[in-house]
Amino acid sequence: MSAVRRKTTHSLRKQYERKEKIVWTTCYDATFARLVEMAEIDVILVGDSLGNVVQGHATTLPVTVEDIVYHTRAVARGCQRPHIVADLPFMSYQANEDDGLRAAGAMLKEGRAQSVKIEGGEYFAPMVHRMTQAGIAVCGHLGFTPQSVHKFGGYRIQGKTEDAADQMVKDAVALTEAGIHMLVLEMVPADLAKRITDTVDIATIGIGAGTDVDGQVLVLQDILGLNNDFKPKFVKHFASMESTVVDALKSYKKEVQEISFPSEDFSF
Numbered sequence: 001m002s003a004v005r006r007k008t009t010h011s012l013r014k015q016y017e018r019k020e021k022i023v024w025t026t027c028y029d030a031t032f033a034r035l036v037e038m039a040e041i042d043v044i045l046v047g048d049s050l051g052n053v054v055q056g057h058a059t060t061l062p063v064t065v066e067d068i069v070y071h072t073r074a075v076a077r078g079c080q081r082p083h084i085v086a087d088l089p090f091m092s093y094q095a096n097e098d099d100g101l102r103a104a105g106a107m108l109k110e111g112r113a114q115s116v117k118i119e120g121g122e123y124f125a126p127m128v129h130r131m132t133q134a135g136i137a138v139c140g141h142l143g144f145t146p147q148s149v150h151k152f153g154g155y156r157i158q159g160k161t162e163d164a165a166d167q168m169v170k171d172a173v174a175l176t177e178a179g180i181h182m183l184v185l186e187m188v189p190a191d192l193a194k195r196i197t198d199t200v201d202i203a204t205i206g207i208g209a210g211t212d213v214d215g216q217v218l219v220l221q222d223i224l225g226l227n228n229d230f231k232p233k234f235v236k237h238f239a240s241m242e243s244t245v246v247d248a249l250k251s252y253k254k255e256v257q258e259i260s261f262p263s264e265d266f267s268f
């Protein structure tokens with residue numbers, strides 16, 4: 001019997017070279033990591049979106065390094081095959097490079113991730129270079145970067161003007177030269193995502209960036225349709241689990257109240 005092998009930077013690179021789309025989802029716990037693995041998803045992002053969907057915050061800003069490490073470790077215990085990317089949360093790397101290096105190290109050492117992801121452009125290229133020199137695999141994230149939501153003035157598409165588009169291409173090139181091995185592009189015009197994809201020699205992963213990218217990422221809770229009230233333009237619900245979960249809980253409540261659960265079958 002062959003051992004299950006985790007997807008690596010090397011095997012993901014081969015997939016990119018074969019022009020096979022690379023499929024990411026977010027995930028934050030062992031139960032869902034097992035299901036994500038059963039669906040043969042390539043990459044799990046333990047995103048700081050857990051601040052929204054797990055912790056109930058309005059933004060990702062309150063998420064800490066400890067939060068991401070905790071959830072990454074849970075995910076790593078729940079699956080053997082997907083490549084695990086841990087997000088570096090707000091202010092874990094922005095103040096100085098040493099902080100960033102230590103936070104990235106914690107994601108691998110304590111969280112058992114294989115890669116980390118940072119938001120931001122060419123300004124962060126020297127830090128990415130230090131991380132990759134230290135042996136850490138890094139993914140980039142450009143476009144709408146949720147940690148900068150207040151700077152952007154809300155959840156707005158990025159790279160719409162010529163100058164902004166040119167800067168995003170420069171950012172992508174600088175990060176690639178610094179050593180990132182994949183690049184998330186969030187909420188950018190499809191033609192700009194294509195331009196960046198055509199320019200850099202690494203896999204681009206879109207979320208609200210059209211189809212001319214090398215892969216896609218969506219938040220797991222959005223894929224599953226766990227919140228019917230949350231549906232930005234780029235989100236497709238591939239299931240309607242909000243009603244499935246609520247119906248199951250209602251049935252459980254009803255049977256408990258009627259004393260039909262637990263019946264003899266479920267009793268000792």
Ligand code: KIV
Pocket residue numbers: 026045046047048049050087141184186207217219
């Ligand atoms: O935190 C996250 O889930 C992300 C994705 C939206 C790319 O960064």
